Amino acid sequence: MISRQWRGLARAERADDYVAHLRHETFPQLARIRGFVDAAILRRPVERGVEFLIVTRWRSLDAIRQFAGAAAEVAVVPDEVQRMMLDYDRRVAHYEEVYRAEVPSG
Numbered sequence: 001m002i003s004r005q006w007r008g009l010a011r012a013e014r015a016d017d018y019v020a021h022l023r024h025e026t027f028p029q030l031a032r033i034r035g036f037v038d039a040a041i042l043r044r045p046v047e048r049g050v051e052f053l054i055v056t057r058w059r060s061l062d063a064i065r066q067f068a069g070a071a072a073e074v075a076v077v078p079d080e081v082q083r084m085m086l087d088y089d090r091r092v093a094h095y096e097e098v099y100r101a102e103v104p105s106g
Helices: 012-031 061-068
Strands: 002-010 036-046 049-058 085-088 093-096
Touching: 002 012, 002 061, 012 036, 012 049, 049 061
Parallel strands: none
Antiparallel strands: 002 049, 002 085, 002 093, 036 049
């Protein structure tokens, strides 16, 4: 399993627009890619705006390349999203998941 992580600093007044973009455009696109597992949107207010950490999980780097292209470390930031941001990572970080603690049900 590979975790793909990207950070962006959104304009405070555009933060909800960014969440909507992810939920209604980006994540449905990812869901159609074989090897995509799931995604999370993490956010926190900071002095200049709203910081987001987007974490997606994938079964392989090949699956990530179906979304990001051959240079999988380059961030995919559409023009529309760039206008919502004050700053953002131009490159993403990929981490191999080596352990995941699961809460037992019951």
